[in-house]
Amino acid sequence: MLEFLKEYGVSDNVIKMIEKENSRANIYNLYCNIEEVDKILNYFRSLNINCINDLLIYRIQIFFNSYDDILKCFSKYNITSLVEKINEDFTIIDEIN
Numbered sequence: 001m002l003e004f005l006k007e008y009g010v011s012d013n014v015i016k017m018i019e020k021e022n023s024r025a026n027i028y029n030l031y032c033n034i035e036e037v038d039k040i041l042n043y044f045r046s047l048n049i050n051c052i053n054d055l056l057i058y059r060i061q062i063f064f065n066s067y068d069d070i071l072k073c074f075s076k077y078n079i080t081s082l083v084e085k086i087n088e089d090f091t092i093i094d095e096i097n
């Protein structure tokens with residue numbers, strides 16, 4: 001079900017971790033939201049967020065938001081500073097989500 005994530009460089013091991021750490025309902029929600037997930041992943045990659053795997057494994061709910069909601073949320077902050085903080089500690093995303 002999560003094979004589509006390989007297009008974004010997500011390895012088989014990371015996909016297994018996502019499946020292990022998240023409920024079937026969350027995995028299904030991620031799968032059903034492929035178009036938004038695609039936009040969010042591409043946005044995160046464009047910002048050079050380097051902890052995308054951790055976000056997928058431990059903060060999967062961030063990908064249940066719409067791309068527009070993510071943009072609005074991120075636009076409230078200095079993007080460069082925010083990305084640095086997220087890359088240092090991905091759990092900071094809880095405070096902005």
